[in-house]
Amino acid sequence: MSGPRKIVALSGGVGGAKLAFGLDRALPAGALSVIVNTGDDFTHLGLPISPDIDTLLYTLSGLNDTRRGWGRAGESWAFMETLRELGGEDWFQLGDRDLALHVLRGAMLASGQDLTQVTAALAARMGIAAKVLPMSDAPSPTLVETPDGALEFQRYFVEQRCAPVVTGLRHGAAAPSPAVLAALADPALAGIVICPSNPWLSIDPILALPGLSEALRASSAPVVAVSPLVGGQAVKGPTAKIMAELGLPVTNASIAAHYAGLIDGLVIDRADAGDAGALPLPVAVEETLMTDDARKIALAGRVLGFLDTLREGA
Numbered sequence: 001m002s003g004p005r006k007i008v009a010l011s012g013g014v015g016g017a018k019l020a021f022g023l024d025r026a027l028p029a030g031a032l033s034v035i036v037n038t039g040d041d042f043t044h045l046g047l048p049i050s051p052d053i054d055t056l057l058y059t060l061s062g063l064n065d066t067r068r069g070w071g072r073a074g075e076s077w078a079f080m081e082t083l084r085e086l087g088g089e090d091w092f093q094l095g096d097r098d099l100a101l102h103v104l105r106g107a108m109l110a111s112g113q114d115l116t117q118v119t120a121a122l123a124a125r126m127g128i129a130a131k132v133l134p135m136s137d138a139p140s141p142t143l144v145e146t147p148d149g150a151l152e153f154q155r156y157f158v159e160q161r162c163a164p165v166v167t168g169l170r171h172g173a174a175a176p177s178p179a180v181l182a183a184l185a186d187p188a189l190a191g192i193v194i195c196p197s198n199p200w201l202s203i204d205p206i207l208a209l210p211g212l213s214e215a216l217r218a219s220s221a222p223v224v225a226v227s228p229l230v231g232g233q234a235v236k237g238p239t240a241k242i243m244a245e246l247g248l249p250v251t252n253a254s255i256a257a258h259y260a261g262l263i264d265g266l267v268i269d270r271a272d273a274g275d276a277g278a279l280p281l282p283v284a285v286e287e288t289l290m291t292d293d294a295r296k297i298a299l300a301g302r303v304l305g306f307l308d309t310l311r312e313g314a
């Protein structure tokens with residue numbers, strides 16, 4: 001297509017960041033904006049932690065630890081060892097190098113910059129061309145409801161390793177940042193991609209912000225979601241477990257129903273090609289397992305091609 005085409009992606013942490021990496025590499029520099037979930041954010045040991053933003057920054061800059069999925073490669077842990085010796089809380093791991101990011105973020109926020117400005121400055125220093133946009137500049141925490149009461153997100157996810165049964169989720173309702181609304185209203189926007197992050201834990205906190213879903217619907221650009229399921233299972237993390245606990249069949253039909261009215265197309269994995277015929281919207285069947293950088297870029301190219309097809313057919 002001619003002219004500068006801009007793409008907005010909605011992303012949580014690990015799975016979403018992989019596709020964002022592919023999109024960033026497949027598109028001209030600066031054409032990608034990633035709206036990132038901050039429902040997982042919390043203050044820990046006095047430091048402002050934004051796990052999904054961190055994962056995006058580390059993944060897009062190539063600094064990420066691919067085995068762990070979060071944090072930096074080549075990390076050392078002297079801070080955690082010392083913290084433990086001093087009797088500090090050690091359920092949430094902060095590597096020595098990672099720590100610098102949280103300390104610096106805290107100092108920048110304390111100096112009066114908002115989270116959008118801080119993230120843009122950090123991304124620039126890390127050599128990232130894409131715009132990494134926190135969904136909101138205000139806290140909008142996700143609470144996980146369990147039979148024993150509501151848990152803060154990181155207590156559920158990291159401390160309790162997603163073991164409690166999820167009976168419901170409560171999302172914050174902070175205002176989307178002006179940069180997020182501007183990215184969605186950009187006349188050059190050629191497509192919106194909902195990354196294969198957990199729809200309930202990572203994408204819903206973004207969609208729950210007032211005006212956000214409306215902005216997606218108001219855009220003339222097509223919206224596609226990439227299913228987080230492969231062969232009826234979640235690639236990583238608790239998506240399948242949560243779907244079952246919420247009483248939903250772990251199928252692409254459930255993913256399509258979840259995003260109904262919002263998406264114009266769904267990308268599903270080859271292992272689930274049999275689902276395609278029964279889905280009530282355009283479907284692209286692709287290799288969605290992003291086990292290396294080449295696969296991330298290849299999937300991104302297919303997703304962009306799918307968006308082109310939907311735009312031409314509109």
Ligand code: FO1
Pocket residue numbers: 012013014040049050051052054055070071091092093094098154157158202
């Ligand atoms: N995830 C873990 O499973 N254990 C950790 O100790 C942990 C520490 C951590 C520190 C900084 C950061 O940016 C992320 C961190 N994560 C950790 C990942 C993160 O909490 C989750 O993967 C996300 O919130 C879910 O998207």
